[in-house]
Amino acid sequence: xxxxxxxxxxxxxxxxxxxxxxxxxxxxxxxxxxxxxxxxxxxxxxxxxxxxxxxxxxxxxxxxxxxxxxxxxxxxxxxxxxxxxxxx
Amino acid sequence: xxxxxxxxxxxxxxxxxxxxxxxxxxxxxxxxxxxxxxxxxxxxxxxxxxxxxxxxxxxxxxxxxxxxxxxxxxxxxxxxxxxxxxxxxxxxxxxxxxxxxxxxxxxxxxxxxxxxxxxxxxx
Numbered sequence: 001x002x003x004x005x006x007x008x009x010x011x012x013x014x015x016x017x018x019x020x021x022x023x024x025x026x027x028x029x030x031x032x033x034x035x036x037x038x039x040x041x042x043x044x045x046x047x048x049x050x051x052x053x054x055x056x057x058x059x060x061x062x063x064x065x066x067x068x069x070x071x072x073x074x075x076x077x078x079x080x081x082x083x084x085x086x087x088x
Numbered sequence: 089x090x091x092x093x094x095x096x097x098x099x100x101x102x103x104x105x106x107x108x109x110x111x112x113x114x115x116x117x118x119x120x121x122x123x124x125x126x127x128x129x130x131x132x133x134x135x136x137x138x139x140x141x142x143x144x145x146x147x148x149x150x151x152x153x154x155x156x157x158x159x160x161x162x163x164x165x166x167x168x169x170x171x172x173x174x175x176x177x178x179x180x181x182x183x184x185x186x187x188x189x190x191x192x193x194x195x196x197x198x199x200x201x202x203x204x205x206x207x208x209x210x211x
Contacts, residue, residue: 001094001098004098004101005146008105011109012105012108015108015109015112018112018115018116019112019128022115028121028180028185030121030125030176030179030180031121031124033176034115034125034176035115037128037172037176038111038115038128038132041128041136044136044161044165045104045108045135045136045139048136048139048140048143052146052147055147057143057144057147057154058147058153058154058157061140061143061157061158061161064161065157065160065164068164068168071172072168072171072172075172075175076171076175079172079175079176079179080175080179082179082180082183083178083179083182083183085183
């Protein structure tokens with residue numbers, strides 16, 4: 001079972017590369033922010049799976065909740081800044 | 089060897105992985121920013137909820153506390169992922185990012201009303 005979770009962990013790490021493509025390639029700055037937001041979400045998923053691998057799900061779910069809070073605050077701050085700054 | 093809970097957890101993990109993969113495909117393939125934002129936002133909520141439930145299923149003992157924590161993070165993401173996506177879409181729309189040509193319905197007023205733009209001159 002742990003090996004299956006490790007496989008899922010590797011697949012999530014590979015999917016982060018897809019999001020990094022959008023961050024590097026994105027035609028607008030909003031696409032880059034969207035890619036970074038998705039990478040944060042993948043980090044939350046990876047934290048939960050790492051918790052299963054290390055048998056400490058209770059602790060890692062707390063860390064994932066904190067990371068989700070930081071993700072929301074950062075996304076709202078960047079969106080507000082880009083909205084007030086005007087056109088790209 | 090493999091119990092029913094482990095099989096259910098594996099199925100949930102595969103569902104979460106499939107949703108995450110589809111969100112990534114949509115992020116790369118869709119034509120404009122708004123459709124690109126639509127795909128991973130939905131993959132976020134479903135992927136995180138199914139993977140958190142899978143993690144709760146496989147841990148031994150003390151399941152109620154971890155289940156409550158997992159339900160907390162699931163509810164938090166279901167609440168906040170649409171808020172973040174809405175803020176990003178609003179910023180992009182008022183920032184002049186045009187939708188693709190196939191867009192049929194555009195309900196955003198051209199002049200945003202009741203909005204503090206930080207003292208910038210209009211236009």
